[in-house]
Amino acid sequence: MINLEYYNLKIERSKESGEIIIKGEVANKSGRNYTTVAVRIIVFVKNIAIANVVILVNGLYSGVTKAFEKNIEDLRYDSIAKDITRYEAYTESAY
Numbered sequence: 001m002i003n004l005e006y007y008n009l010k011i012e013r014s015k016e017s018g019e020i021i022i023k024g025e026v027a028n029k030s031g032r033n034y035t036t037v038a039v040r041i042i043v044f045v046k047n048i049a050i051a052n053v054v055i056l057v058n059g060l061y062s063g064v065t066k067a068f069e070k071n072i073e074d075l076r077y078d079s080i081a082k083d084i085t086r087y088e089a090y091t092e093s094a095y
Helices: 077-083
Strands: 004-013 019-028 034-045 048-060 065-076 086-094
Touching (some): 004 034, 004 077, 019 034, 019 048, 019 077, 034 065
Antiparallel strands (some): 004 019
């Protein structure tokens, strides 16, 4: 089992485009080195998924914590952020 932990997940507004940005950190506590980790983030309004993205984090070696960030195109922060009820992050794959 891949032992990765997620911290500081948050949704912010892009200063340039006004779109949603998802930010966070992933920590490798597995004891193994990974060249690339695919992190899936799903954003919900009530129980409806409005965004489903994969973020690739490169060079996630044992004991390392890395930040990630993804701009969600076509989702304007001002029109949707107040309605977001939850978001989930999980490891899709690591190699």
